[in-house]
Structure formats: C-alpha cells, structure tokens
Amino acid sequence: MASSIPFPHQPISENPFPSTIVSSSSVSSHIGRSIGLPGVTSRVFPLRVSRGSSGKVRAAEISNQTRDSTNLRSVDLQMTEVPLLSSSEVVERLKTYQENRKSTQHYLAMYSSIFGGITTDPAAMVISLDDHMVHRGHGVFDTAAIMDGHLYELDQHIERFLKSASMAKIAPPFDPSSIRNVLIQTVSASKCMRGSLRYWLSAGPGDFQLSPSGCSTPALYAVVYQDQSPPYKKGVKVITSSIPMKPPQFAIMKSVNYLPNVLSKMEAEEKGAFAAIWLDDEGNVAEGPNMNVAFVTTDKELVMPYFDNILSGCTAKRVVVLAKKLVKEGRLAGIRVGDITMQEGKMAEEMMLIGSGILVLPVLQWDEQIIGNGKEGAVAQELLELIQEDMKAGPSAVRIPIPY
Ligand SMILES: Cc1ncc(COP(=O)(O)O)c(C=O)c1O
Structure with a gap:
C-alpha cells in the first residue's frame, strides 16, 4: 500500500474548484446532447430549452429533427426540468x-x-x-x-x-x-x-x-x-490518412491536441481498417495516430522513419535497441532509421505498427496493397516477443519496481 505523499498535502489552490457560472443573456438556447440523469439512457437529441418562471431550465420543445414516434425517451424528457444540484x-x-x-x-x-x-x-x-x-x-x-x-x-x-x-x-x-x-x-x-x-x-x-x-x-x-479488452492476436489493415498530419512543431510534442489523430483513427474505422498512416510533404511514411511504423525490406533491413518530424516513440526506440539481437543472429541484415516512401513501404516484406498500447502489431494490408505474403511476418513476431520479454525481465533502466 502506498505511503502518504510527503508533499504537497494541501491543495495547490485554496479554491480548487471555483464555482464559475457561465451566464447567458439569451433566454432560449439549444442543448445538443441528452441531459445526463442517472438511470436515463444517454442519447443525443437536441432540445430547445427555456427558463420557467422559477428560473429553472425547462425542456419546452423538441426540434423537428428528433420528433419521431420511436424516440419515446425524448418525449419523456420534454417535461423534464433540469435540476439544480447540491454538491x-x-x-x-x-x-x-x-x-x-x-x-x-x-x-x-x-x-x-x-x-x-x-x-x-x-x-x-x-x-x-x-x-x-x-x-x-x-x-x-x-x-x-x-x-x-x-x-x-x-x-x-x-x-x-x-x-x-x-x-x-x-x-x-x-x-x-x-x-x-x-x-x-x-x-x-x-x-x-x-x-x-x-x-x-x-x-x-x-x-x-x-x-x-x-x-x-x-x-x-x-x-x-x-x-480488459482482449490483446491483439492478428495482423491488421491500414489505410493512408486523408486527414492532414500535424506540422512538425506540434507532431514532435505529445500535447492533448489529438483531434487530427482522433479523426484519422475514425477514418480508418469507417473504412474497416485499424489505423490510418500519415505521409509527410515529400511522400515519406511518417507515423500512425498513436503509433510509429516500421518495415522489413525484401533485403531484410528493418527501416523506421526519422523521428525529426513525428513523435519520438519510446517503444519504437526500444525496438531499435532490441532488434540488434536479430541482426547478430543473422535474421535481420541491418537496422536503418531514415526516409521510406509510401511506394517502398507497400513493397516491403513486412510492415508493423509500434507503440506502448499495441507493442508490435503486424500490418497485412495497406490500402489495396497486400504486404509481403499477407501473413504476420516472422520479424514482427520476434520483435513482439523481445519487447514482451523486456517488459517482464528487462534491465533496471527500463523496469521500475513499484513499492506496493
Ligand atoms: C502520434 C504518436 N506517435 C507515436 C506514438 C508511439 O509512442 P510510444 O511508443 O511512446 O507509445 C504515440 C503514442 O501514443 C503517438 O501518440
């Protein structure tokens, strides 16, 4: 069990949760989401709301968009007053x-x-x-x-x-x-x-x-x-992202501005793919929305794009270190961090996604192109095993014990 934190015991702010009230001069406005009441199923139905004489907000009218006999919940909500709650x-x-x-x-x-x-x-x-x-x-x-x-x-x-x-x-x-x-x-x-x-x-x-x-x-x-979602067992399909990638200044920092990443992931899901891959202005492979990308060329070289204009992936960098074992054993001819075009990537023998969430995930298809023989590649499999082993028994530089 954790001992108590030796610092700072006190809230940083004397008033950590200021009771800011955003007032609106208009007496009527639209609420675009359902009002979250325990027990009421969360649904999206725009309501026109207005203030009653008590000052409470009252749902008065449902827009035509949702006036639908099957949408009984929204009818229920027509008469629901938005409660003013105590803390x-x-x-x-x-x-x-x-x-x-x-x-x-x-x-x-x-x-x-x-x-x-x-x-x-x-x-x-x-x-x-x-x-x-x-x-x-x-x-x-x-x-x-x-x-x-x-x-x-x-x-x-x-x-x-x-x-x-x-x-x-x-x-x-x-x-x-x-x-x-x-x-x-x-x-x-x-x-x-x-x-x-x-x-x-x-x-x-x-x-x-x-x-x-x-x-x-x-x-x-x-x-x-x-x-508790099941681990990825099979290779995946990726597409080329049509969502513009972030300019380098923003791509190299892990800020909370993930809207391009979210839209890119959604685009992939809409097209039945796992992720969408960004290309840079020169047509070189950049990265995925929350992962790096690597390839094994037909002459057995492991190639990973430069990290200059993309997020410097901790997992990808560790993979570069661990992959040296495969070079020593003759299963890889070499490792290169450098440019790789989309065309070269699509002609690779293996392609994989790398990140802390997925570890090493083989890619079997990119857009219409089947990668290699369309099966999970041996190098991706070995790199996955190496990183899993590293997580369980790697050196102290990468494994910090938790004092429970
Ligand atoms: C945009 C982006 N690229 C790459 C990665 C992979 O980084 P890491 O291996 O450190 O998880 C992430 C991780 O979240 C990411 O958000």
Missing part, C-alpha cells in the same frame, strides 16, 4: 454514473496536484472545467505501461513528457524526481500490477481566457487504469 447530489450522481459506466477500462487511482493527493474513487477523479488543458488544449501527456508490478520505460516517458511540457511552455509544478515519485506512489495506491499509467501537465485552472496568465499554478494529474 453532495453531484457526487452521488457521479458515483451512479461511474457504477453504471460500461467500459473495458477500469480507473483505479488518480492523483491531482490541485487537491494534493490520490483518490481511488472514480467519482472523485475530476478536473476543473476552467483548466487551460480542458478548454484550450494547453496541456501535455504521456503514458507508461505497468507490467507485473513494474513501470516500463518510465524514465524515458518522463523525459519526453518534460520535453513536451517545455515546448508547450508549461512549467511543471514540481521537480522531475518529485513528479516521478508522485507517479510511482499513484500506481502503488492503485494496487495495479498490470495496466497503464497516464499523466498530464497542464497550464492549470484559472479562467476561460486564451492567455494562461490567469492560470496561477500549473497542474499535474495522473490516472492508473486497467484495460
């Missing part, structure tokens, strides 16, 4: 929401420098709406895997995290070793032996301005979660 009612409703939440992911612990501690209650794992990361995307994040009670490549991920923070002009609230200590203690408190640790540095809460000058203290948040 304890909000907490109760958040608890109910978390209990009813259906997901393969379970949230085990959260740290927030705003409340200055760790909670294991998912209903309390909240951050403020006026946090500059929430309403302006002014935050950076990173993720490290928890494997058999150890954090894998934690220091490598923290190094990238702090570089991203510096590029986003966010001064961390604590020094690097204190951040590391907080992260380790959060995993310890979660009792999680196998899962993920995700953490954010934000310009912090303050106000709704564009400038972060009103955000008095940057914030550190971290969450430990367990994902």
Whole structure:
C-alpha cells in the first residue's frame, strides 16, 4: 500500500474548484446532447430549452429533427426540468454514473496536484472545467505501461513528457524526481500490477481566457487504469490518412491536441481498417495516430522513419535497441532509421505498427496493397516477443519496481 505523499498535502489552490457560472443573456438556447440523469439512457437529441418562471431550465420543445414516434425517451424528457444540484447530489450522481459506466477500462487511482493527493474513487477523479488543458488544449501527456508490478520505460516517458511540457511552455509544478515519485506512489495506491499509467501537465485552472496568465499554478494529474479488452492476436489493415498530419512543431510534442489523430483513427474505422498512416510533404511514411511504423525490406533491413518530424516513440526506440539481437543472429541484415516512401513501404516484406498500447502489431494490408505474403511476418513476431520479454525481465533502466 502506498505511503502518504510527503508533499504537497494541501491543495495547490485554496479554491480548487471555483464555482464559475457561465451566464447567458439569451433566454432560449439549444442543448445538443441528452441531459445526463442517472438511470436515463444517454442519447443525443437536441432540445430547445427555456427558463420557467422559477428560473429553472425547462425542456419546452423538441426540434423537428428528433420528433419521431420511436424516440419515446425524448418525449419523456420534454417535461423534464433540469435540476439544480447540491454538491453532495453531484457526487452521488457521479458515483451512479461511474457504477453504471460500461467500459473495458477500469480507473483505479488518480492523483491531482490541485487537491494534493490520490483518490481511488472514480467519482472523485475530476478536473476543473476552467483548466487551460480542458478548454484550450494547453496541456501535455504521456503514458507508461505497468507490467507485473513494474513501470516500463518510465524514465524515458518522463523525459519526453518534460520535453513536451517545455515546448508547450508549461512549467511543471514540481521537480522531475518529485513528479516521478508522485507517479510511482499513484500506481502503488492503485494496487495495479498490470495496466497503464497516464499523466498530464497542464497550464492549470484559472479562467476561460486564451492567455494562461490567469492560470496561477500549473497542474499535474495522473490516472492508473486497467484495460480488459482482449490483446491483439492478428495482423491488421491500414489505410493512408486523408486527414492532414500535424506540422512538425506540434507532431514532435505529445500535447492533448489529438483531434487530427482522433479523426484519422475514425477514418480508418469507417473504412474497416485499424489505423490510418500519415505521409509527410515529400511522400515519406511518417507515423500512425498513436503509433510509429516500421518495415522489413525484401533485403531484410528493418527501416523506421526519422523521428525529426513525428513523435519520438519510446517503444519504437526500444525496438531499435532490441532488434540488434536479430541482426547478430543473422535474421535481420541491418537496422536503418531514415526516409521510406509510401511506394517502398507497400513493397516491403513486412510492415508493423509500434507503440506502448499495441507493442508490435503486424500490418497485412495497406490500402489495396497486400504486404509481403499477407501473413504476420516472422520479424514482427520476434520483435513482439523481445519487447514482451523486456517488459517482464528487462534491465533496471527500463523496469521500475513499484513499492506496493
Ligand atoms: C502520434 C504518436 N506517435 C507515436 C506514438 C508511439 O509512442 P510510444 O511508443 O511512446 O507509445 C504515440 C503514442 O501514443 C503517438 O501518440
């Protein structure tokens, strides 16, 4: 069990959750989503709302778009008043929401420098709406895997995290070793032996301005979660992304601005693929929305694109180190980090996606092109085994034990 955090016990902000009320001069407006009431199925139906004489918001009219005899729930909601809740009612409703939440992911612990501690209650794992990361995307994040009670490549991920923070002009609230200590203690408190640790540095809460000058203290948040979705067993199909990739200045930092990445993933899913691959301005392979890409050429060279204009993947860099074993054993002719065009990539013997979430995932088809013989390649399989072994029994530089 984690010992208590030696610092900072007190909330950074004296008023960590300011009761900011956004007022609107108009008496009538549209709500584009369902009103989240415990027990009411979450659905999307635009409502026209207006204020009753009591000042409470009343759903008065349903737009034509949803006036549909099959949409009985929306008719129910026609007469539903939006309640004004006390803080304890909000907490109760958040608890109910978390209990009813259906997901393969379970949230085990959260740290927030705003409340200055760790909670294991998912209903309390909240951050403020006026946090500059929430309403302006002014935050950076990173993720490290928890494997058999150890954090894998934690220091490598923290190094990238702090570089991203510096590029986003966010001064961390604590020094690097204190951040590391907080992260380790959060995993310890979660009792999680196998899962993920995700953490954010934000310009912090303050106000709704564009400038972060009103955000008095940057914030550190971290969450430990367990994902129960089944592991990837088979190779996947990818497409070429039609969503423009981020310019290098933004692609090399892991900021929370993942809209291009999300749209790219959605484009892939809409086309029955696992991921969409970005090409740079010269037509060279760049990366996927949350993974790097590598190839094995017909002359058995492992090729990975330069990291200059894309995210410097911790897993991909570790794969480059581990792959040296395959070169020694004669199963790879060499390893090269350099340019590779889409045409060269499509003609490769093997293609694979690499990242902390997927580890090494073979690609069997890119657009209409079958890669190699259309089967999971031997090198991808061996690299997956090497990285799995490294996670379980690698050197201390990549495995940080958690003191539970
Ligand atoms: C855009 C992008 N590229 C590559 C990666 C792979 O990085 P890592 O291996 O450190 O997970 C990620 C990871 O989230 C990513 O978001």
